[in-house]
Amino acid sequence: MPSSLATFGKLCGASLELSCFSTTCHPQTNGQTEVVNRTLSTLLRTIVKNLKSWEECLPHAEFAYNRTVHSTTKFLLFQIVYVPLPLQDRVNMDGKKKAEFVKQIRKKVKHNIEKMTQHYMNRVNKGRKQVIFEPGDLVWLHLRKERFLDKGKSKLMPRGDGPFQVLERINDIAYKLELPSEYGVSATFNVL
Numbered sequence: 001m002p003s004s005l006a007t008f009g010k011l012c013g014a015s016l017e018l019s020c021f022s023t024t025c026h027p028q029t030n031g032q033t034e035v036v037n038r039t040l041s042t043l044l045r046t047i048v049k050n051l052k053s054w055e056e057c058l059p060h061a062e063f064a065y066n067r068t069v070h071s072t073t074k075f076l077l078f079q080i081v082y083v084p085l086p087l088q089d090r091v092n093m094d095g096k097k098k099a100e101f102v103k104q105i106r107k108k109v110k111h112n113i114e115k116m117t118q119h120y121m122n123r124v125n126k127g128r129k130q131v132i133f134e135p136g137d138l139v140w141l142h143l144r145k146e147r148f149l150d151k152g153k154s155k156l157m158p159r160g161d162g163p164f165q166v167l168e169r170i171n172d173i174a175y176k177l178e179l180p181s182e183y184g185v186s187a188t189f190n191v192l
Contacts, residue, residue: 138163
């Protein structure tokens with residue numbers, strides 16, 4: 001049973017073009033959920049007068065959020081999810097017209113998301129230089145807490161170590177380094 005459920009989940013994810021799934025009580029696996037939760041929290045903070053009555057304000061905050069044009073999609077969330085909008089003249093469309101209308105909205109939303117993603121990438125990468133290392137070059141290694149658990153026990157410990165020799169260039173951003181055996185991690189690293 002679990003394998004058939006997993007297969008069903010993969011098929012649904014593939015048909016809905018989902019790259020990863022999030023689970024309840026773990027919104028950190030889904031960046032969109034984190035952004036929505038943060039936005040709704042900010043909205044509730046401005047609306048709520050009595051902290052004990054925040055649940056009464058939640059539907060109003062949600063409605064306001066869904067009726068706001070979002071900068072990335074350039075559409076209302078209601079418009080994306082419930083095409084056409086409730087209480088509009090176009091509610092009684094025939095099936096083919098409505099399907100075509102939904103396709104057009106999705107196409108525009110996808111275009112707007114791609115355009116904003118490119119805009120964000122250009123802003124983030126504006127000052128970035130591409131650095132290419134060759135085998136034999138010496139590099140320093142950033143000791144990330146998640147990867148080097150025993151190295152980051154203190155806030156005052158150095159965050160870098162090295163120099164280490166580059167053994168192999170896998171691609172423009174991935175390299176294999178000559179690491180001491182006590183590190184106990186894969187010797188392949190990405191350059192950021």
